[in-house]
Every structure is written in C-alpha cells, then in structure tokens.
Amino acid sequence: MLNDAQDTVRALMHASRLGVDSHGIRLTRYYCDMLTKGGVNKSPSRLFEQTAPSTGRLNADFGLAHSSSYQAMREAINLARVTGIGAVTVHHSTHFGAAGAYALEAAELGFVGLVFSNSDPAVALSGGSQPFHGTNPLAMAAPVQNAKPWLLDMSTSSIPFNRVKLNRSLDLPLPAEVALDSEGQPTQNALAARFLQPLGGLNYGYKGAALAGMVTILAGILAGADPDPLMASTDQAQKGEKRQNVGHMMIALNPAHFVGQKNFESGLAVYLELLRASPTTSADKTLLAPGDKEWAEYEHRKKFGIPVDRDTELFLEIKY
Amino acid sequence: MLNDAQDTVRALMHASRLGVDSHGIRLTRYYCDMLTKGGVNKSPSRLFEQTAPSTGRLNADFGLAHSSSYQAMREAINLARVTGIGAVTVHHSTHFGAAGAYALEAAELGFVGLVFSNSDPAVALSGGSQPFHGTNPLAMAAPVQNAKPWLLDMSTSSIPFNRVKLNRSLDLPLPAEVALDSEGQPTQNALAARFLQPLGGLNYGYKGAALAGMVTILAGILAGADPDPLMASTDQAQKGEKRQNVGHMMIALNPAHFVGQKNFESGLAVYLELLRASPTTSADKTLLAPGDKEWAEYEHRKKFGIPVDRDTELFLEIKY
Numbered sequence A, B: 001m002l003n004d005a006q007d008t009v010r011a012l013m014h015a016s017r018l019g020v021d022s023h024g025i026r027l028t029r030y031y032c033d034m035l036t037k038g039g040v041n042k043s044p045s046r047l048f049e050q051t052a053p054s055t056g057r058l059n060a061d062f063g064l065a066h067s068s069s070y071q072a073m074r075e076a077i078n079l080a081r082v083t084g085i086g087a088v089t090v091h092h093s094t095h096f097g098a099a100g101a102y103a104l105e106a107a108e109l110g111f112v113g114l115v116f117s118n119s120d121p122a123v124a125l126s127g128g129s130q131p132f133h134g135t136n137p138l139a140m141a142a143p144v145q146n147a148k149p150w151l152l153d154m155s156t157s158s159i160p161f162n163r164v165k166l167n168r169s170l171d172l173p174l175p176a177e178v179a180l181d182s183e184g185q186p187t188q189n190a191l192a193a194r195f196l197q198p199l200g201g202l203n204y205g206y207k208g209a210a211l212a213g214m215v216t217i218l219a220g221i222l223a224g225a226d227p228d229p230l231m232a233s234t235d236q237a238q239k240g241e242k243r244q245n246v247g248h249m250m251i252a253l254n255p256a257h258f259v260g261q262k263n264f265e266s267g268l269a270v271y272l273e274l275l276r277a278s279p280t281t282s283a284d285k286t287l288l289a290p291g292d293k294e295w296a297e298y299e300h301r302k303k304f305g306i307p308v309d310r311d312t313e314l315f316l317e318i319k320y
Helices: A002-017 A025-037 A065-083 A100-108 A161-170 A201-221 A234-238 A261-276 A292-304 A310-319 B002-017 B025-037 B065-083 B100-108 B161-170 B201-221 B234-238 B261-276 B292-304 B310-319
Strands: A047-052 A055-059 A085-093 A112-117 A131-133 A138-144 A147-154 A246-253 B047-052 B055-059 B085-093 B112-117 B131-133 B138-144 B147-154 B246-253
Touching (some): A002 A065, A002 A100, A025 A234, A025 A310, A047 A065, A065 A246, A085 B085, A100 A138, A100 A246, A201 B138, A201 B201, A201 B261, B002 B025, B047 B065, B055 B065, B065 B246, B100 B112, B100 B147, B147 B261
Antiparallel strands (some): A047 A055, A085 A246, B085 B246, B112 B138, B112 B246
C-alpha cells in the first residue's frame, strides 16, 4: 500500500506540475472514494508474467492503476533494453490518470514510450446516438538532446467531459462539433450536453472514432480487459457499486537499436528547431510542439506553486 | 526487379480492390515516371540488418517502397513469432502507397500490424502558415474471428490533397477547416487551396498535428530518414530532380503472447458486434468499423470489376 500511495501521488503530481489540472490532485477525492467504497482494491495481489522475450502481462487485481502502470512501463523498458522493444499489457486495472506520466517514465530513461488505455463509454461513434468508446487516451514521449522530452498526451475526443462541466459552471456555450445531447444530436448547450463527439467533428469524426477503436484493441482487447461499451462507469466505480476492468498497453522502444541513441535525440532536436522556427499566421505567436506548453507551465509552477481549486482544497483540509 | 514489380502491383491492387482509388492503379504513372526519371532506384541493393532480438532496420536504397515495406513487415512478423513483438524501420525509402497494405499482411497471418510513414510537407501545423508535416498515414490491422480483418488506414490530415484536385476539376467548394491558401488562411475555394489543415480543424488541429509528429518521430527520425520539412517533394521525385529519403515503421504484435490468439480474435468479434448493433441518429444507417466499407467494396469489385479513370486507362493503353 505504501508503493500505491507513492505512485498515485507521483502520477497526480506529474499532471499538476505540468498544468494538466483535470488529471492532477483534483482527482484525490475520486481515488479516495474508490478506495473507501471498494471501486478499487486496497490490497491488490498484482501479478506480472513475462510471456515472451519482449512481452508481458500484468494482472492489476483492481488495485490503484498508477502503481500498475508505472510497473508495466518499467517492465517494458527492461525488455526493450535487451530486445529493442518491449510491450506489456495491464488488465483488471482501474483509472490511471494522465497517460503521459508513464510515457514520460520511458523518455526520461532514454526510451520512446507509448501508452494507450481504454475507458468507459463517453464518446459517440461517428453517426452514433449513444456513447460507445471511452475518451481513450494515447500518449507518447521521446528524449530530446539537451531538452525536456517531446510529450504528447491526448484523448481521442476533441474535448474531455470535464470541459463540459466547466462550461456549465461558467454558463458558457461549448465549441461546435464537440458534444451531443441525450438524443445524440449536436449541441453547444453545456447543460444539454450528455456525451462527446470523437476528434474530427461531424465530417471527420470517423477518424477520431477509428483512433479510439485502435486504443480499445491495443489496450483493451489485446490485454483481456473489458471492451469500452461493456465497462462499468467511473461513477459506478466511485460509488463502489461496480469495478471496472480497464486495460492499458505500455510500449518502450530503444533508440539504440534503431538509428542510435545520439542520432535519435539530436535528430529530434533538429526537427523541433525547424518546427519552432516555422512561419505562423500571426506574428506574435510561435509554434509549439506537444509538451512545450506543459514544460513552460512546469517551470512557472516550480516558482509560483500549483493552484488548487476550492473543492479539492476543502477536501484535503477536512481529510488531512 | 521482378519482385519489385510484383510487390508494387500487389500494393496498388490492394488499394484498388478495396476502393481506395487515390492509392490504387491510378498511381502506376507516378511510379513509372519515378523509375524512368530516376526518382527511385531501379536496381536497389536493399540491406536488412537485425539489430536486437525484436528489432531491425532496412536500408531501402531508394528502391520502389512497396517491396521494402512488405519485406520490413515480414521481418517484423518473424521477430514477433519468437519474441511477441517485432519492430522494423525502413530508411532511404520512397512513397509506399497505401499504408494499410502492409498492416493487412500482418493481420492475415494472425498478428496485429501497425504501420507509420512520414512524407513530404503538405500539412500546416496548427497556427502555421506553411506546410510542415506530410499527410503522414498511420495504419493498423487486426485479425477477427470468422471475418475479414479490422483495418484502419488514415492520414493525419482531414482530407488528402487529391480531394482538393478532385473538387477543382468538379468546380466544387471544399468542406470548412480542411485546407489553407498560399498565405496560410483557411479557404473553401479549391482553386485557392495550396495545402492542408491537420485533422481537428481550426480548434483541435493541434491534435492532428501532434499525431503527424508522432508518425514523423516513429517512422522518420527513429529510422534515420529525412524529417518531413526537409524532405524533397513528390513532384521533385516524379520529375527525377531529387530523391526523397522517406521513413517507415512496421510493428507486429503476436496476440498469442498477450490474451491468446483465440481470445483476441473472438474478443475483437464481440466488440465489432457491439459496434454494429449500436444505436444511430438515423434509422436507415448502420454504424461501420474501420475497414467495413472497404471490405464491402472489395466484394462488390470482385463481381463487377475495378473502375479505372480515363487518364490511367489512356496511360496503360499507350504504354502496354
């Protein structure tokens, strides 16, 4: 349980440090609820089994997903040290927070990390009138010469459902083509919005839905977890009514066995230099690579601290 | 050269059989031009080197990319048979046609195939006023119990540039948020359109651009190919003025070393059954998984043949 607490705090602080507040310490209450009400297993017996020289499976036994996810990525890295690439799936897992935390674990050790997780239904198919896939994040991180890693962490919907909740409380409309009402009709009314459209909106949402399916197959079906449409909801898990069987996929690639470690890291630095020097449509803007905004926020928060929303502050004060 | 011809025809026919006409036999002229004018190497000395138990690199020596790509995927599959996962990069390659052809090669042998390729600049960054990334396709295929494989083959832009050309010739406007004019301003005028917006359009194009970057890193930088913004254009290659150093990444995963072959294929079948039975916004529509439309077209064309556009027909008549 000590490791579980440490790893969960580490994953939440990853998100809070980088400005991803939706997946940061705001979630403390959610995980505490799951622990006290039984949505996650307080004393899991995790079991890692290596299945081949480059692959393994981790049965997370419904424990806090952060420990399981860090462990799975570390196993994938250790496999990739020897064989060039390692892939470890996790099954019977729960909500793992920010996917980028585990991808970054690989990049900080010099590897390219890829992370996928399926989740409970929240996003419609293109043309569907009900939620089918989860927001199914994919994350990737890669080491860059003399700089912080390239870091992508994105859901396969345009926005997270937390954005809907935020706009409700601010009495603001939603952007077009991101959410649907209870009938599956597009809506910009945050109060009427019930679930999300896949990335790509009305015309190209089939691509976002296909990416969500890719994640379901790699992280869910290949792992032996629940397919998204059959998964218990995060609400049910938070109330302890049902447990989710979430699946993750962690892949580590060893650049030393491709173009070479130094060539890779310097090649990535050159690419990023080109990207940031690229012409923009407005003179006062510079172009950003995935992670640039997050690493800038990281430096800012190192100096000025992490803002905590009132609800989370109250919860932490009462509890601890 | 015999293998090159066979593999190129096979890859073009893959696309034409499945209805992906943009990447089918229409491209015959393009590859013939490159062969005669020197954009590709007629007599390449390809060199495959296994770098670790699960990884390898293929130097394609500027040969026709279809042979190199099939070879790289076969090597990845052979590695995955033993170690659970195999990853092979290809460098000094050229335009490989439809990415799905090589992903399908894996699925037909029972593996999950992932294919990435970078390409020459055609798509702006979010907020950029010039093309930076290629259309950078990603493809995945996976075996399904008693059915054709799940098959995703998509570019990371909303539309391919061929769609712009098509609408020009039909005197039709373009959809919103898919293309930019020479100043980098959004345009729906097909004649004014010069390059593409990333998937996600004006608001969420940063996600499409990030996916394009993911492809560049995995297929280009890790392979030792040109980063997209420095790559010679397909036009220059077709005219034989310059050669491109395109990169690909082929990954094969062996379901036997994850949830098990049978469990995986039946799990995917269950997921697809749920997907197709899912409620829709209009009663006369059924929901489609990636590949469903293509496999239906495949059956149709098996009976009724492959339509050939007039230009390609003329070219083939004159030449052969």
